[in-house]
Amino acid sequence: MKTLYIRIVVVTLLIMIVSSVIAFIGSNLYYQSILKPSNDEKNTEIARDVVELYEAASMEESTFFEKTARLSYQFYVTDGKGTGTFYGEEFRDRTLSPKVIRSVLNGTTYHGMAEYPSTTFVTGFFSNELSNSIGVPIEIDGKPHALFMRPNVKQQFNEIHILLSVLLLLTIVLSMMIVFFSTRYLVKPIRELTAATKKIAGGDFSIQLHENRKDEIGTLAKSFTSMSRQLRQVENMRQEFVSNVSHEIQTPLSSLKGYANLLRSPSLSKEDQEYYTKVIESESTRLSKLSKQLLTLASLDKDQGVIKLEPVELTSMVQVLISQTRWLWEGKDLSLSFEADEVTYNGHGELLYQAFENLLSNSIKYTPRGGEIIITLLTESKGITFTIQDTGIGIPPEHMEKIFDRFYKVDESRSHERDSSGLGLSIVQKIISLHHGEIHVESDPNEGTTFKVTLP
Secondary structure, eight states: OOOHHHHHHHHHHHHHHHHHHHHHHHHHHHIIIIIHHHHHHHHHHHHHHHHHHHHHHTOOHHHHHHHHHTTTEEEEEEOSSSOOEEESSOOSBOOOOHHHHHHHHTTOOEETTTTSOGGGGGGGGGOOBTTSSEEEEEEETTEEEEEEEEEOHHHHTHHHHHHHHHHHHHHHHHHHHHHHHHHHHHHHHHHHHHHHHHHHHTTOOOOOOOOOOOSHHHHHHHHHHHHHHHHHHHHHHHHHHHHHHHHHHHHHHHHHHHHHHHTTOTTOOHHHHHHHHHHHHHHHHHHHHHHHHHHHHHHHHHHTTOOOOEEEEHHHHHHHHHHHTHHHHHHTTOEEEEEEOOOEEEEOHHHHHHHHHHHHHHHHHHSOTTOEEEEEEEEETTEEEEEEEEOSOOOOGGGGGGTTSTTOOSOTTOGGGTTOOSOHHHHHHHHHHHTTOEEEEEEETTTEEEEEEEEO
């Protein structure tokens, strides 16, 4: 399996190769269409200048062309009858058509550079062939001759082609080195993310990533770090949840075991026996209620917001709830009032009943004898609002943000919280959330608490 580092290196090198090929083809097209005709025209002018210089120099043919050849030019002079004379650097290929020679002797200029085959690409400029030259007519000793000339490219570029070769080699080597090192730099944060992923998979959420980059890698590192923190919070919550569940189950189980052992005593009085039996029954009920709440939470978490919706007569449902809990609030001499519109809501009837029941049970539980509970169910512009207000003991401000946390209890020492698991409000919030609603709470210690549920 190829690593990302190898993939990036290979892709970059392929890009360099493809780019070089495209650049070569582009430069060849530029040479064939622009530079080659321009080079032919320029050397044609030089050849004609050489003819004019010869005619004005009053110098022997051999002497003139030998000295001129030292200026980095190659010459071939012929009258068409003999082999002709070469001056300067040797031509690699001396082949030249007699027809071309006759044409130049007759006064026509030969454009061998412009007519040179394009199949040689840019290298045609360096082809040291007699056919790759400029031919112009010249008169020597009163007789017509043909002068073929081309620049001595080898001599002109003897030093510079070495420099270009070294430059090209260094460019290739340095490019490859830069690719390898820059790719390693790019892949390094990804390797760190891979190592961090393995640590998280192993349960270690204490990772440190460099988040100061401003590119996509930096954004990914920030997102990854944020995810790690959230996973750590979830893991802490999970551990706390397991610990709380174990504690909540262990307490009634210990009571059940203890009082069951006491019932075995042969000297146990009938009153003690009845008392111990009631305690066992109470703890069993408490354990059953806890199990039911845990199953409810598990079921709600599993639903992931997908619940069966149907028309629910909320007003009638709340009236039934008040009637069924009548013995509780009347037993504490509580005053309960209910104001409602005729409300029909498309939701899950059983879950909404459980949510409202939990809220009403809390109000009854934490409102002292002789207190008051006010319930309203109204249709407003922003939705349906269910409000339950009591004159109970209230909630301290420092606990307001945590009252919906699972197993959270405001004060473990309160005797009336002995039968509380700390799951009731968590269930309420989950149910309201599944209905895309909101729940808010306002409370003043020793004055009362108000829960307000808004359903869209």
